[in-house]
């Protein structure tokens with residue numbers, strides 16, 4: 001079976017989904033993830049039906065399965081903060097309608113930060129909100145992402161995610177997205193991924209796993225930092241990440257890169273270039289490129 005691998009891509013006003021797919025294809029990806037607008041604000045361009053249809057055709061031509069495509073919810077949504085409840089609930093609902101209109105069926109969500117209320121209260125608030133968002137008619141699945149535990153983030157342990165899921169009325173419409181950088185920073189050992197997966201299966205259930213974000217980490221295990229690094233250039237390392245990607249038990253799960261752009265001073269101008277084409281190549285060949293950053297700069301310059 002071919003690995004299902006892609007990266008975060010942009011979603012621009014002019015060409016919308018069609019542009020996102022073209023970008024993914026330029027990286028040699030067979031899936032992708034995008035925000036339907038700026039992640040940090042609420043301005044959203046109206047979806048263009050023609051661009052959606054053209055996009056879906058281009059996906060079909062390139063055998064990209066809609067079931068493997070992921071939308072990321074904007075991070076201004078914080079379901080754990082009761083002061084923003086109405087906004088967060090309505091904005092997430094709207095966003096999920098957009099996901100559906102775009103022909104996709106999965107949205108990744110950061111569970112939220114409790115901003116001082118404590119984990120228990122935060123989890124209560126999250127489940128309350130999710131129960132307002134998800135009803136019998138909901139078609140888009142919400143994937144709760146595992147977090148690094150930075151600040152007051154909820155969801156850095158499988159137990160916390162399980163507690164949320166258990167309190168959702170329509171829990172069949174909630175899944176989980178693992179993030180390797182976040183897990184490392186939260187204290188999980190990716191070197192022992194077999195064990196971590198067993199733990200996940202025991203606590204949450206492997207059938208809930210729907211997406212994996214593949215990132216190396218700039219920080220040591222357990223530091224609760226959340227700073228992504230390019231594949232093979234961080235503390236998790238190439239071999240451990242390959243073991244995750246090619247693990248038999250997660251072979252059908254889409255893997256998404258969210259690694260940092262490579263910066264470069266090009267003729268006096270500071271530029272950044274996407275690493276994904278070269279990282280996907282390393283992943284497909286299962287061979288670390290020792291000149292990754294140089295190759296990226298050379299290619300895009």
Ligand code: FE
Nearest residue numbers: 072108110145
């Ligand atoms: Fe995320």
Ligand code: FE
Nearest residue numbers: 145179213258
């Ligand atoms: Fe992530």
Ligand code: ZN
Nearest residue numbers: 181182226228
């Ligand atoms: Zn992150």
